[in-house]
Amino acid sequence: MRTFPLQIGTPDGLLFQGEAERVVCRSITGDLAILAGHCNFCTALGMGEAHVVLPDGTTRTAACIGGMLSMMDGECSLLATTWEWKEDIDEERASKAKARAEDLLSKGGLTDREYKIAEAKLHRALVRLSVKN
Numbered sequence: 595m596r597t598f599p600l601q602i603g604t605p606d607g608l609l610f611q612g613e614a615e616r617v618v619c620r621s622i623t624g625d626l627a628i629l630a631g632h633c634n635f636c637t638a639l640g641m642g643e644a645h646v647v648l649p650d651g652t653t654r655t656a657a658c659i660g661g662m663l664s665m666m667d668g669e670c671s672l673l674a675t676t677w678e679w680k681e682d683i684d685e686e687r688a689s690k691a692k693a694r695a696e697d698l699l700s701k702g703g704l705t706d707r708e709y710k711i712a713e714a715k716l717h718r719a720l721v722r723l724s725v726k727n
């Protein structure tokens with residue numbers, strides 16, 4: 595299968611640079627897959643599970659939480675707000691974050707801003723747990 599150059603970075607640095615057969619991740623408008631030969635394209639990323647298929651056929655899974663993906667002249671660049679490979683996710687931490695967020699949301703009495711923050715924390719924790727399991 596044809597491959598294309600892929601770079602994955604976060605504000606903390608470069609996490610992946612190499613050839614890939616496929617990248618699957620969640621954009622703000624739905625799931626998308628990038629293969630070699632994809633037309634020039636740019637989108638904002640949502641929160642969800644992401645997969646990178648390498649030339650040897652192995653698949654690496656990650657939690658992708660926001661950012662931007664572009665495919666320009668055959669090169670894919672994914673700049674994520676947060677990108678955690680499955681093996682780097684701390685499941686216990688995510689479970690605790692989920693419980694804290696659920697607790698806050700169920701108690702009520704939050705301002706709109708606090709509610710949105712708790713909801714976003716819950717969403718991030720759920721993505722991490724779904725990637726891990």
Ligand code: ATP
Nearest residue numbers: 676677678682683684685687688691715718719722
């Ligand atoms: P927590 O309340 O546990 O900090 P959070 O969703 O508020 O969760 P973020 O603000 O999304 O955390 O992330 C802060 C930093 O911690 C980022 O670098 C992120 O990659 C890392 N991080 C957060 N949760 C986990 C986790 N469960 N496993 C590994 N890294 C994590």
